[in-house]
Amino acid sequence: MPKILISDALSNLANEVFERNNIEVDTQTDLTPSELKDIINQYDGLVVRSATKATDEIISAGSKLKIIGRAGAGVDNIDLDSAKKNNVIVMNTPGGNTNATAEHTLSLLLSLYRSIPDASCGTHQGLWEKKKFKGLELKGKTLGIIGFGNVGARFAEMAFALGINVTVCSESFPSRQKDFPNFASIDLSELISNSDIISFHCKAPKDGKAIISMSQLKLMKKKSVIINTARGGLVDEIDLKKALEEGIIRGAALDVFSNEPAKSNVLFDAPNLILTPHIAASTVEAQLVVAEQIAEQISDYFNKGEVKNSV
Template identity: 45%
Template sequence: MAPKVLVSDKLSETAVQIFRDRGIDVTFDPSIGKDKDKLLSVIGEYDGLAIRSATKVSAKVLEAATNLKVIGRAGIGVDNVEIPAASKKGVIVMNTPFGNSITTAEHAIAMMFAVARQIPEANESTHAGKWEKSRFMGVEVTNKTLGVIGAGNIGSIVIDRAHGLKMKVIAYDPFLSEERADQLGVRKVELDELLGKSDFITFHVPLTDKTRNILSRENIAKLKKGVRIVNCARGGLVDEEALAEALKGGRVAGAALDVFAEEPATESPLFNLPNVVVTPHLGAATTEAQENVALQVAEQMSDYLLSGAVTNALNMPSVTAEEAKVMTPWIKLAGHLGAFVGQMTDEPITAINILYNGAVAEMNTAALNAAAMAGVMRATNPDVNMVSAPVMAKDRGIDLATTTQSQTGVFEAYIKLTVVTEQRERSIAGTVFSDGKPRFIQIKGINIDAEVGEHMLYTTNEDRAGIIGALGQTMGENDVNIANFTLGRSTRGKDAIALLYLDEQPPETVLEKLKETGLFKAIRPLRFEVAE
């Protein structure tokens, strides 16, 4: 019997035809995506669901989806899908992470020109029957310095286009290596230098805790006078109120924004200011981009339903059905190891080295590599998955090296992951016990035995009395419950570490109290994606 797919959002007829040509029974009804009750009543009939952003795939919908095997999102964002609920039901969630890259990069360039030459204002004035030629004095982009914040997939396309416009390009990206910067033809700089030297600044980073408000009031004060700001990436990267004040005060000559902290943006301190260009999140809004992602999602879903091949899955590794039973806990472990070093590392990573020892060396190490890299890079980009992580790592010039070896030591198998930066190397090792649960067994060369939890706290200190007491007392006084407490040390009186598995993330006030004790060299809260 042919698999059945429901297309509940607007996909092109060409994309729908791909399903038909592959022998899939497809229902194309875009009205269903806006009708929750109708979706609930029919979803149980289908093996696949193809969507854009209108269809909301809630836990309730997934509960009713008794036959559903795959959800395909034409585009990158999957905020409208409850992925944990999908994972629990065994439903694969796919997206198309790179289909909008050129379109978004081109929109950034278009916005740069629009604000450089005041095109929207001049257009409005001319339509009104005025001829204010002397009012609209623009600036050339040739020989100007473009500061690119984020040199990944979209940022690298913008850099290429900027070279064609004869601009000087500098870039800030914590993951950008010197080698990759050379390949892109940009000078890699720190954020403060970029802020102070750029004539134009464009953002191409995701919104994370580290990038939120990256153009803060404090950083706006560091900008070169007369700079023009372009943001076609994510709302929340820019302090809109502070930017409005800088525009009024003359430090910033113009701004062009396609994204806002709150969307739909019906009001903003930036609205109606002179030489501010705004568009309603049009970065991916071209015929070509919408067609590309629609065709991609149709091909990916068809491949999975007909052959089991998994591409661009957000919640499952690209492994065969035969491998899945054995590999799943090891894939989780690889992701946890990557997440640990990713959250611990603030400087650009130049290389990731992975050692597979014992039985794990005989497994599908390509999938394990992808899981580890996704863990590393998810610290700065939560949208990374096992498919996109290797591509993004390559774009940033991060070298991957793997080694396999026969069993050595007391464990039947283990994985050791090391990240290399220009300043240091940081390593962690782990294994999977007979209960199928991943464990950390070594950090910084210090042997431990630590269960992995969603919320953890890592500390380093000199081996001395009082550490356990300080940690336990501070957590207890602040009602932070410790589920598991692991200690390790190199030798007596030397380096020591502690890894606490907590019931919830410790508040900043608790971390400050630990710092005030003067006992710790480093205190770092960590978070891991642990299935319930």
């Protein structure tokens, strides 16, 4: 009987799916890297979310390890080269948290445009700063989306429904544009200079460099904002802080960081900045979907030899 380790918090629905498919499952969360390395050789499969880092050291120690399942889309926390070297299949659950992440992106944008966190904080203190907060409306603004996967497409649909002009910078978008006639395809330089809102929905560049740093920030509109719910490090954090402090752009909202968990970060206390702890995909609905999906996929691999959503 195959044996699976779930090393991050996951809905019990995953356990139920595994047990129904005659697969033994253990749940041990908050393991240190050394603790995980010491026990991984007991398991045929590993299920993670974003907290566990499946490094080369851990994967190589998994003498029985055949598959790693990511309950979610991003696999930045899994060493794909090591998995390939060790003949370990890596699969994810694309689409399972698409709507949740797109909705969080929209929530951050609305909160930023209307200064909701600051307004709420002041009102709790009895300040009643009604004249202090003058927001912006979304209608008629230009949104520049960098990357056009499932989340980017869903957010674009939401934005367009609110009267926002949608532009997209993505290598894959021109070939799909016929399916999205209301969205314009533009290059990155045009997107940076013309957008009121820039939202990231892409993978990290292979060279690991930021897509937007100070040179790009200086080309943006003074009232523009940046939203990132995709990957940490897509915006240079040091440059972003300086841009916010000097009023080069209006504001930003980030759910992801260059190093996580972000218990210390240069961006802390920067003005006009909303930060959330990588929770874009964390809804009750999405977590049920990805838990069931990854458990079904892994069960199908062991019971039927099927490989779905491998990366």
